[in-house]
Amino acid sequence: MKPIAAVVAVLALMPIVLDLSAYSHNLLTLAFLMISGALAWNWMGGFVGQVSFGHAAMFGVGGFVAARVIIATSLPAPLAWIAGALVAGIAAIGAHPMLRLRGPYFSIATIGVGEASRFVFTYWEGFTGGASGLSLPIDADLKYQLYWWGLGLAGVVAAASLLLRRSTLGLQLLAIKADVDAAADVGVSATFYQDLIFCLSGAVVGLTGGLYASYFGYIEPSDLFGFDRSIGFVLMAVIGGVGTVLGPALGAVVFVLLRQYLVASYPQLYLGLYGLLLIVIILFEPLGLTGLGHRLWRQFRKVRR
Amino acid sequence: MARFIDLAFAAVLRAGLYATMAYGLGLIYGVLRVVNLAHGGVIMAGAYLGWILFDRFALDPYLAIPIVLCATFLLGIGMYRVLVRHLPRGAAGGPASLLLLFGVWLVLRNIAYGLFTGDDRAIRTSYSTSAVNLFGSFLEVNRLAVLGVAVLVPVGLHLLLRRTYVGKAIRAVAQNADSCTLVGIDVDRIYTLTFGIGTALAGLAGLLSATLYSVNPSFGAQELLKSFVVVVLGGLGSIFGMGIAALILAIVEVFAIYVLPSYLTTAVGFVMLVIVLIVRPGGLFGQRVLG
Amino acid sequence: MTALLAARGLSKHFGGLRALDGVDLELGAGEILGVIGPNGAGKTTLFSLMAGSLRPTAGEVLLDGEPVSGLPAHRVVRAGVVRTHQIVRPFPNLTVLENVTVAALHGKRRAQGTAKARAIEVLEFVGLADRAADLPGVLTLGGRKRVELARALATVPRVLLLDEVIAGINPAEAMALAALIRKIRDERKTAIVMIEHVMPAVMSLSDRVIVLDHGKKIAEGAPAEVVKDKQVLEAYLGVGNG
Numbered sequence: 117m118k119p120i121a122a123v124v125a126v127l128a129l130m131p132i133v134l135d136l137s138a139y140s141h142n143l144l145t146l147a148f149l150m151i152s153g154a155l156a157w158n159w160m161g162g163f164v165g166q167v168s169f170g171h172a173a174m175f176g177v178g179g180f181v182a183a184r185v186i187i188a189t190s191l192p193a194p195l196a197w198i199a200g201a202l203v204a205g206i207a208a209i210g211a212h213p214m215l216r217l218r219g220p221y222f223s224i225a226t227i228g229v230g231e232a233s234r235f236v237f238t239y240w241e242g243f244t245g246g247a248s249g250l251s252l253p254i255d256a257d258l259k260y261q262l263y264w265w266g267l268g269l270a271g272v273v274a275a276a277s278l279l280l281r282r283s284t285l286g287l288q289l290l291a292i293k294a295d296v297d298a299a300a301d302v303g304v305s306a307t308f309y310q311d312l313i314f315c316l317s318g319a320v321v322g323l324t325g326g327l328y329a330s331y332f333g334y335i336e337p338s339d340l341f342g343f344d345r346s347i348g349f350v351l352m353a354v355i356g357g358v359g360t361v362l363g364p365a366l367g368a369v370v371f372v373l374l375r376q377y378l379v380a381s382y383p384q385l386y387l388g389l390y391g392l393l394l395i396v397i398i399l400f401e402p403l404g405l406t407g408l409g410h411r412l413w414r415q416f417r418k419v420r421r
Numbered sequence: 422m423a424r425f426i427d428l429a430f431a432a433v434l435r436a437g438l439y440a441t442m443a444y445g446l447g448l449i450y451g452v453l454r455v456v457n458l459a460h461g462g463v464i465m466a467g468a469y470l471g472w473i474l475f476d477r478f479a480l481d482p483y484l485a486i487p488i489v490l491c492a493t494f495l496l497g498i499g500m501y502r503v504l505v506r507h508l509p510r511g512a513a514g515g516p517a518s519l520l521l522l523f524g525v526w527l528v529l530r531n532i533a534y535g536l537f538t539g540d541d542r543a544i545r546t547s548y549s550t551s552a553v554n555l556f557g558s559f560l561e562v563n564r565l566a567v568l569g570v571a572v573l574v575p576v577g578l579h580l581l582l583r584r585t586y587v588g589k590a591i592r593a594v595a596q597n598a599d600s601c602t603l604v605g606i607d608v609d610r611i612y613t614l615t616f617g618i619g620t621a622l623a624g625l626a627g628l629l630s631a632t633l634y635s636v637n638p639s640f641g642a643q644e645l646l647k648s649f650v651v652v653v654l655g656g657l658g659s660i661f662g663m664g665i666a667a668l669i670l671a672i673v674e675v676f677a678i679y680v681l682p683s684y685l686t687t688a689v690g691f692v693m694l695v696i697v698l699i700v701r702p703g704g705l706f707g708q709r710v711l712g
Numbered sequence: 713m714t715a716l717l718a719a720r721g722l723s724k725h726f727g728g729l730r731a732l733d734g735v736d737l738e739l740g741a742g743e744i745l746g747v748i749g750p751n752g753a754g755k756t757t758l759f760s761l762m763a764g765s766l767r768p769t770a771g772e773v774l775l776d777g778e779p780v781s782g783l784p785a786h787r788v789v790r791a792g793v794v795r796t797h798q799i800v801r802p803f804p805n806l807t808v809l810e811n812v813t814v815a816a817l818h819g820k821r822r823a824q825g826t827a828k829a830r831a832i833e834v835l836e837f838v839g840l841a842d843r844a845a846d847l848p849g850v851l852t853l854g855g856r857k858r859v860e861l862a863r864a865l866a867t868v869p870r871v872l873l874l875d876e877v878i879a880g881i882n883p884a885e886a887m888a889l890a891a892l893i894r895k896i897r898d899e900r901k902t903a904i905v906m907i908e909h910v911m912p913a914v915m916s917l918s919d920r921v922i923v924l925d926h927g928k929k930i931a932e933g934a935p936a937e938v939v940k941d942k943q944v945l946e947a948y949l950g951v952g953n954g
Contacts, residue, residue: 167516169523217698219515220456224649225698228691231642235687284817284827291803291814298801301763303789303818303867343642347527354520388531394524398517399507 117278120362124271131263141263145331147372148266149324152273154352154364154371156320159277159313161350162359163286165293166215166310167223170230171321171349176340177233178204178322179329180243183250186330193258194265197326204322208315215310218296226346234341249336252329262331269327273320274362281361289313293359321349344387348375351390354397357406366405432668432675434564437571438629440667442644443651444578445622447663450652452595452615455505458522460623460648461641462529467493467624468631468640469533472542482544482632483566486625493624494617500525501616506609526641533638541635544628567629574622575660581618582660591615646690654697716741716903717762717793717871721771722781723927724757731757733927734771737905739871744897744904746918746935748911750947753924755907756798759873762905763795764788775871789818792870796860796877798907802848809835809844812862819868831866838862838892854885861889865896872896874906878913886913893917915939923947 131141153175161167182200185191191199214225237244244250280286291299292306300306329335339345348371356367378386401407442464449457457463467489474480474488504525508518552561582588594601594611601608626644630636647670655666670693677689715738724732732754739745747755760766762773764785773781780788788794803811812834816827835841838858848856857877864872874893878886890913896902908914914921915935923931923938925947931938938944 161516165516167519213695214698220450220519221653221698223458223519224456224646225694227642228646228694231646232688232691236685284813287806287810287814288817290805290810294803294805295801297765297785298797298803299814300785301765301789301795301797302815302863303786303794304814305784305786343639347523350520350523358516358520384534385531387534388528391524391527391529391531394520394527395504398521398524399504402517 117275120271120274120278124267127267128264141260142331143372143376145263145266147369148263148270149327149331150348150352150368150372151270151365152266153321153324153349154356154368155270155273155277155362156317156324157349158353158358158360158364159280159289160310160317161353162357162364163281163289163293164310164313165359166218166314167350168226168314168317169223169346169350170226170228170233171317172341172343172345173229173233174204174208174318174321175325175328175345175349176237176244176337177207177325178319179325179335179340180237180250180337181322182326183252183329183335184243186252187250193255193326193330197323197330200326200329201319201323204325205315205319207322208318209311211314211318212307212311215314216307230341230343230346234337234343237341238337244337247336247338249334249339250329251334254333255330258330259333262327266327266331269323270365274365277361285309347387347390351394353404354394355404357404358402360403360406363404363406370405428675428679429672430560432671434560434568434671435675436664436668436671437568438626438633439647439651439670440664441571441574441622441629442626443648443655443663443667444574444660445619445626446645446648447652447655448578448622449616449619452591453505453612455508455518455522456649457616457619457623458519458645459500459525459529461643461645462526463493463496463620463623464627464630464644465533465636465638465640466496466529467627468636469537469542469627470624471628471631472537472544472636475544475546476542481546482628483570486570486628489624489628490621493627494621496624497617497620498613500620501613505616506612530638530641537638539637539639541637542631543635544631546632563632567633570625570629574625575664578622579660587611587614643687643690646694650690650694650697653694715739715774716743716776717905718774718777719758719762719771720774722758722761722768722773723770724754724761724766725769730927732761732768735924735927735929737922737929737932739903739905741903742897742901743919744893744906744917746914746921747905747907747924748909748914748921748938749924749930752926753947754927755924756875757927758924759795759875759905759907762788763793763873765795786818789867789869792868793873794864794867794869794871795873796857796864796875798875800853800856800860802856802859802863804847804849807845807847808840808851808859808862811848811859812866815863816866819866831862834862834866837865837895839888852881852885854881854889857881857889858892861892865900865902869902872902872904874904874908876907876909878908878910886910890917911939 130136157168157171178200181203182196185196185199186193211229214222217225238247288304288309291304292309296306325340352367352371353364354367355370356365357363378389397404446457446460449455470489470492471482471485474485475482504521508521548562553565582592590606590611593606594608598608650670651663651666654669655663673693674689678686717739719735719737722732722735735758747758749755761768761781764783764787768781772779775791775793780791780793809831812831813827816831819830835844838861840855840858840862843851843855848859851859861877878889893904894917897904918935920933921935921938922929923944930943930947931941
């Protein structure tokens with residue numbers, strides 16, 4: 117816990133102490149948002165072991181609800197974001213019938229959710245503004261402050277991940293992940309815990325969507341609800357280490373940087389590169405960068421003798 | 422009434438396509454217990470291959486069938502040997518296999534973008550648009566041809582699985598892979614073969630799709646979903662059952678398209694999936710395996 | 713006296729296969745009931761039905777007169793009936809202590825103290841306290857059976873269903889486990905139903921024995937009588953052994 121606090125403190129002071137360029141400042145803000153999203157995805161995908169390919173649905177719901185609230189009312193942005201999170205969380209609970217599914221069934225169902233929500237929300241112009249999306253009122257101050265909002269959120273989500281993993285709840289999730297039936301045989305209700313975690317995961321991702329909306333000032337359904345968005349969450353967690361506590365945070369940072377570089381240099385190849393990354397990581401180091409780090413650390417300690 | 426017959430025929434024709442798609446997914450899942458998330462990508466690959474052969478070499482799609490079958494068969498073998506066989510078996514393999522094959526799908530997609538751009542492509546032969554008059558309905562020739570091929574697939578599959586040694590070995594491995602090693606069956610080879618057959622069927626479905634609809638690199642998610650619906654609804658062991666399931670799905674879809682606004686029709690596949698998965702909870706654990 | 717656990721007309725059909733066909737049984741408080749029978753007789757199916765892993769095709773299971781059949785497994789555990797598995801299934805990614813703690817979380821209703829403390833206590837009871845930090849994978853089969861047993865005990869059950877706990881381990885460990893089972897009944901006042909193939913164990917531990925064959929109950933009574941029952945001998949050895 118203390119390292120998290122330390123890192124957060126350093127990052128919080130950075131823009132004040134150093135003179136960060138707008139580019140860096142914004143990139144970091146985006147990274148913080150993605151860290152929260154990836155960590156939240158990992159609660160489902162890594163702790164419980166249910167891989168979701170449709171998290172964009174909740175990201176989008178949160179984003180558009182927050183945007184609508186901002187546009188329609190004079191409520192401060194944070195409240196709008198919370199509204200987005202709440203609606204996303206409720207929508208996640210609506211996925212309850214799906215949550216009884218296991219393994220591949222669940223994952224394919226999430227592909228369905230992602231696809232269906234993309235289509236439905238793109239055409240629901242009243243909510244999302246259709247294909248042309250929504251523009252939020254410009255607020256340069258807010259965009260600047262989003263750095264700290266994002267950082268704060270990332271810190272809280274990281275701390276929550278740590279607490280969750282170490283708690284008895286976390287233990288039960290791991291039991292469900294290992295052997296759902298044996299878990300039931302000792303009294304663990306898989307459906308209840310999956311509902312709970314999916315709801316929390318969805319709410320956090322929805323919250324992230326709200327901040328994202330404020331950050332960009334203009335959002336469209338194909339971006340927020342897109343397949344690429346869902347793939348992004350998966351990839352961030354995999355790169356960093358699915359199932360590790362904080363690995364996805366690292367994965368998110370790498371992903372954001374990678375994307376910036378790729379979008380600039382090889383816009384046509386990024387999907388394939390994501391795919392290759394997934395393949396290589398799953399085959400050679402399933403725990404991603406975290407696993408790699410552990411391996412190197414162990415090598416290092418052997419050599420030090 | 423005529424409208425109804427039109428819709429019914431449309432459903433039957435669609436069902437053939439869905440069944441072909443589903444057999445590929447179902448075979449792999451039934452034997453290897455792996456859900457081939459790259460299924461949609463392979464369908465897309467088959468479609469594009471067929472299109473290229475048609476566009477560059479003026480090869481009639483139905484003549485291209487053997488080529489596409491071979492190519493996607495080899496693709497599947499490659500996928501298995503290079504990638505899938507290295508996955509851990511059992512519970513740990515679950516998320517890993519999903520992610521791995523998802524990665525393959527992304528790569529396939531990107532290759533398609535690179536080679537063919539994001540534009541829609543379709544195979545339209547000179548006879549594509551001609552139609553035959555049957556019971557007062559006009560049935561397009563290309564749809565009938567697809568149905569014809571699609572009917573041959575389950576027959577061929579049935580013969581393969583029941584009458585050949587390889588087929589019996591496949592069914593045996595599906596039931597109990599460990600026992601098979603005891604009687605001298607090379608399980609890994611059977612897995613390789615099965616994966617190849619599964620992807621070949623997917624490729625074929627893709628080729629047929631391209632003659633009826635259009636294809637672009639984002640193609641695949643809907644097809645994966647629908648194949649999955651058919652597999653779960655139809656029951657893993659039953660070729661016949663999957664055929665019926667394909668018909669049910671097609672009928673629901675065709676009538677939904679007739680009744681619902683266009684943007685909701687894509688949700689039909691998903692809704693069917695959710696309903697099917699709820700009605701058959703726990704998926705395939707209680708069902709017959711191939712045999 | 714109402715039985716603590718009772719099954720009435722319990723049946724389970726899988727398509728045409730009648731895995732269990734109209735089985736009745738009663739378990740009194742503090743009893744150890746043995747269940748024996750040839751392979752495929754339906755013994756594990758019986759447990760699955762009683763523990764909630766499967767729903768009966770017909771019949772019911774009553775705990776203290778209240779129906780529990782049809783409840784999902786985790787609810788049955790909370791009601792007080794827990795089973796172990798024939799092929800042990802410890803959570804491979806959790807330590808021995810963690811394995812038991814997960815179960816202890818659901819014994820809350822009938823016990824005091826934190827889950828972890830109770831887990832430690834159970835581990836001491838089964839003699840695994842020194843292996844608390846190990847992963848189940850490094851233990852012997854006997855050790856893993858104890859983990860499974862500890863896990864079941866941590867839920868503070870009123871009825872414990874043991875599925876071939878003694879089979880497959882060396883005689884010394886088997887004797888120790890048998891003693892442990894008796895200890896469970898005596899000290900924890902838990903009624904036990906045990907499926908077993910190891911005859912000496914069943915005979916010495918059980919107060920009563922029932923015999924299943926092809927899904928039906930073919931005999932019931934004190935161990936010594938059941939062993940001599942003609943139908944039982946036929947079931948195990950085949951017809952025409954006289």
